[in-house]
Amino acid sequence: MNLRQALFSVAWVVPIAVAGCAAVALAQSSRPAPPAALDPTADKILAKACQTLGAADAFSFHADVMFDQVLPGVVKVQYGGAMDYAVQRPGELAIVYRSDLGGKDLWYGNGSLTLFDPKYGMYATIAVPSTIDSMLDQVAEKQGLTMPLSDLVYSNPCARPKKVAVYSGYLGVHPVEGVPCDHLALSSSKDDFQIWIDHTGKPLPRKIVINHRSEPGSPEYIAILSGWKFPKDIASSRFQPQLPKDAKQIAFAKAEEAKP
Amino acid sequence: MNRTIQQCSSVSFLAKALLIIAALGLAYAPVVHARGRFGGGGGRFGGGGDGFDRGSFGAGRSGGDYGQHSSSGDYGQHSSSGEYGQHSSSGDNWHPPSSESSSNSSSEHQNASNDYNTYHQNQMAEQQSRYNEANTLQENQEQTEKQMHNSTMNTVNNTAGDWNGGNNNSSGSSTGEAMGAAALGMAGGMAMGSMMNRPQYNPYASAPPPGYGSYPPPNYGGGYAPPSYGYGSGYPQQTQYRPPQNGYPQQPPPQGYQPYYNGSQVQYAPPSGQY
Numbered sequence: 001m002n003l004r005q006a007l008f009s010v011a012w013v014v015p016i017a018v019a020g021c022a023a024v025a026l027a028q029s030s031r032p033a034p035p036a037a038l039d040p041t042a043d044k045i046l047a048k049a050c051q052t053l054g055a056a057d058a059f060s061f062h063a064d065v066m067f068d069q070v071l072p073g074v075v076k077v078q079y080g081g082a083m084d085y086a087v088q089r090p091g092e093l094a095i096v097y098r099s100d101l102g103g104k105d106l107w108y109g110n111g112s113l114t115l116f117d118p119k120y121g122m123y124a125t126i127a128v129p130s131t132i133d134s135m136l137d138q139v140a141e142k143q144g145l146t147m148p149l150s151d152l153v154y155s156n157p158c159a160r161p162k163k164v165a166v167y168s169g170y171l172g173v174h175p176v177e178g179v180p181c182d183h184l185a186l187s188s189s190k191d192d193f194q195i196w197i198d199h200t201g202k203p204l205p206r207k208i209v210i211n212h213r214s215e216p217g218s219p220e221y222i223a224i225l226s227g228w229k230f231p232k233d234i235a236s237s238r239f240q241p242q243l244p245k246d247a248k249q250i251a252f253a254k255a256e257e258a259k260p
Numbered sequence: 261m262n263r264t265i266q267q268c269s270s271v272s273f274l275a276k277a278l279l280i281i282a283a284l285g286l287a288y289a290p291v292v293h294a295r296g297r298f299g300g301g302g303g304r305f306g307g308g309g310d311g312f313d314r315g316s317f318g319a320g321r322s323g324g325d326y327g328q329h330s331s332s333g334d335y336g337q338h339s340s341s342g343e344y345g346q347h348s349s350s351g352d353n354w355h356p357p358s359s360e361s362s363s364n365s366s367s368e369h370q371n372a373s374n375d376y377n378t379y380h381q382n383q384m385a386e387q388q389s390r391y392n393e394a395n396t397l398q399e400n401q402e403q404t405e406k407q408m409h410n411s412t413m414n415t416v417n418n419t420a421g422d423w424n425g426g427n428n429n430s431s432g433s434s435t436g437e438a439m440g441a442a443a444l445g446m447a448g449g450m451a452m453g454s455m456m457n458r459p460q461y462n463p464y465a466s467a468p469p470p471g472y473g474s475y476p477p478p479n480y481g482g483g484y485a486p487p488s489y490g491y492g493s494g495y496p497q498q499t500q501y502r503p504p505q506n507g508y509p510q511q512p513p514p515q516g517y518q519p520y521y522n523g524s525q526v527q528y529a530p531p532s533g534q535y
Binding site for chain 1: 309310311312313314315316317518519520521522523524526
């Protein structure tokens with residue numbers, strides 16, 4: 001048997017190896033998603049925070065935010081901003097948001113939502129449902145409009161994060177701005193979410209980090225929450241649009257139209 | 261004869277084993293790559309807008325997974341082609357809503373659409389050229405810095421660099437030669453300055469000079485430093501990229517374009533009926 005014959009004798013291995021390769025690849029691609037692994041300790045702490053927020057008739061807080069922008073070449077830069085939230089259940093909400101790249105003022109009440117962009121001096125007003133939950137769902141669906149940290153203002157703030165979470169864990173007591181907090185981590189199939197909840201006082205979120213793991217460059221959103229207040233009522237004037245005289249009215253595009 | 265057969269059998273067995281190993285390697289290769297890559301791939305870049313549409317986990321579209329929370333102004337939304345560089349980082353793009361107004365005729369629609377596309381492509385090309393310009397400038401600067409650093413190192417090594425008995429690549433050099441090289445402009449005045457001010461370091465030495473303490477050698481300060489951007493992400497021409505400042509003047513929208521809210525972001529579209 002010469003070398004040629006030897007090589008010929010092993011030729012049958014090639015298709016078998018290719019088939020094996022394909023089988024392994026197929027098995028990996030069709031492997032079912034692992035079952036959700038939710039930590040009961042984390043779940044319990046999160047539930048307390050959600051209960052506190054969900055039970056409040058009115059609350060307000062301040063958030064200092066940082067968010068990444070991923071440029072070509074996966075260069076990632078970080079911008080900052082600040083935001084003030086005011087929530088009056090069941091149907092009033094106000095957000096004042098300013099960032100390095102612009103800002104927004106949002107007023108919601110009496111079944112009407114107004115979004116003002118001070119950078120452009122333009123605003124739009126639309127009729128929306130009269131409860132915060134329905135309004136948030138509808139504007140996300142129809143106008144493609146989502147609001148930062150809006151998870152916190154739903155009547156059940158835990159419902160949506162828990163619905164998409166496939167993993168959660170309790171990471172320990174870690175301070176935020178000197179306040180000891182329970183540090184929790186949740187992950188969906190696409191993103192990672194961390195929340196720090198006050199360990200000793202009222203179980204309120206003190207910090208939130210969202211990592212968009214599935215996006216190029218894994219941009220992060222970081223919010224440090226402070227100034228929590230729970231008044232009985234917030235003055236209704238806070239939820240009325242206060243537009244500059246020269247503000248120009250424009251329209252919302254429908255979400256399906258807004259997509260490129 | 262038996263020996264020959266035995267040898268051939270060994271060759272055959274080895275070949276089979278190698279093929280199987282190669283096949284398994286091929287099968288696992290994509291998985292390893294996917295785990296190790298930086299970011300989610302796809303060549304898109306994020307951002308857009310003022311960040312108002314960020315920061316929700318689970319909220320947003322009902323029934324949707326998190327990450328689809330914003331269809332507007334969200335990262336990647338202008339990247340249907342998946343090619344990087346066809347985006348605007350400011351989020352102030354002039355995008356038409358796809359319908360809502362009826363066009364007068366299909367040809368008019370087509371023309372307006374072409375106009376829009378041309379405008380959009382021009383805008384993107386302009387932005388890309390800015391990025392490329394910044395990139396080239398940075399690369400040139402880094403190349404110069406690196407060259408200067410290398411020259412400095414050579415000069416230092418050549419001049420005095422031998423704590424261990426002078427047994428390095430520059431055994432034949434002298435101080436005069438090194439100074440001459442510096443004077444001739446290889447490293448210029450900076451090399452001379454650094455030679456006088458900086459500690460002398462021989463990268464080939466097996467031990468630090470007395471008094472230097474720990475190895476690796478002390479920081480030279482002011483020498484070449486790797487760029488803080490670009491870690492070989494695989495994107496062409498962008499591995500050494502430094503983004504331009506956010507101070508480029510914003511291009512005004514084309515004549516007659518109308519503003520509207522695309523989600524939470526103001527964008528511009530051609531006049532009603534023109535697209």
